[in-house]
Amino acid sequence: MSHTAHIPSHRKPRRSASKLAVRAGVAGGVLSTLAMAGTASASPAEPKTESTLEMPVLDMDLAAEVSSAVTTAxxxxxxxxxxxxxxxxxxxxxxxxxxxxxxxxxxxxxxxxxxxxxxxxxxxxxxxxxxxxxxxxxxxxxGSGSGSATAPQGTGTVTAPATGSAAAIVNFARAQVGKAYVMGGTGPSSFDCSGLVQAAYRQAGISLPRMSQAQSSAGKSVSLSALQPGDILYWGSKGSAYHVAVYVGGGKFVGAQNPSTGIVERSLSYDKPTGAVRVL
Missing domain, CATH: 1.20.5 (Single alpha-helices involved in coiled-coils or other helix-helix interfaces)
Incomplete structure (x- = not known):
């Protein structure tokens, strides 16, 4: 066997006739197409119609509107x-x-x-x-009259010119002169107006109502021109009086007036009462 029998040949293979024919056809088609394109380019071009898009026109001045709004704000x-x-x-x-x-x-x-x-x-x-x-x-x-009575100890202690129960009432009332006025006070160190009258009558064994309204209706009415020691004086209407005091004779009365004055003895002309009642 020869050593060169299986060595492949280095020569290029010949192209077949059929492949050459195909390639020739393709080249001819390309040239034909180019020729037609050139012909078409040579003919005058048809005019093209262009369309324009119109934008709407704004009627207001936006800058002015904004400026006005800012100014208003x-x-x-x-x-x-x-x-x-x-x-x-x-x-x-x-x-x-x-x-x-x-x-x-x-x-x-x-x-x-x-x-x-x-x-x-x-x-x-x-x-x-x-x-x-x-x-x-x-x-x-x-002097030392048999019917006179002596009041308890106090700044107004006197012997009243009256007898019996009236003297006891008057003397007690005068004995309280100078003591304090306290609303609701019934003694012994302070009184209000009706508390003083009630306490004075208690010295004669007589029980009076607590309030000035009831005390002004406790007895029978008497005229201011016919007063007697021990009578109850009242200010306001009978049955609804707002102030009471004890008449002590000589045109004077003793009463618990107010917090500023306390219990005082005064003339009827200083503060004239509305009326009077007699319980004795």
Whole structure:
């Protein structure tokens, strides 16, 4: 066997006639197409119709509108701020005026109370001087009458120019002069008006109602021109009186007047009563 029998040949194989024919046909078709394209390009071009898209035209000036809106908003904000400031100022003024009025009222009330106290003290001093003079006169002229009664200890202790139950009532009432007035007080250190009258009548063994309204209806009515020691004086309407006191004779009465004066003895002309009743 030859050593070169299986060595492949290095020669290029010949192309077959059929493949060459196919390639020739393809090339001819391409050239034909190019020729037709050139012919078409040589003919005049048809005009093309172009369409234009029209945009809508805006009628308003957006910049002006925005500027106006901004200006309006700014003005509204400014007006709101001014209104708020005015409201705060008005509230502050009202508060300050109310405080000043309250202070002025308190000062006026204090001044009135001070003046009333000074006047009450002056009258009380004058009344004490008068009572001292009257007690000296009564002790000199009354002696030790068999029908007289002596009041309990107190700043107004005197011997009343009356006898029996009336003397007991009068003496007790006068003995309480100078003591304090306390609303609802029934003794022994302080009384209100009806509490004093009730306690005075208790000295004569007589039980009276507690309130001034009922006390003003406790007995029979008597004229102010025919009063007797021990009669009950009242201010206001009978049956609905707002103040009562004890008539002690000599045109005077003893009563628990108010917190400023306490229990005092006064002339009927100083504070004329509305009417009187007699229980004895």
């Amino acid at each position: 700014a003005e509204n904000t400014r007006l709101a701020a001014v209104e708020g400031e005015l409201t705060a100022q008005e509230e502050s003024a009202r508060t300050g005026a109310a405080a000043e009025a309250k202070q002025a009222k308190e000062e006026a009330q204090k001044a009135a109370e001070k003046k009333a106290k000074e006047e009450a003290d002056r009258k009380a001093e004058a009344e004490r001087a008068t009572r001292t003079s009257e007690r000296t006169s009564l002790k000199t002229t009354s």
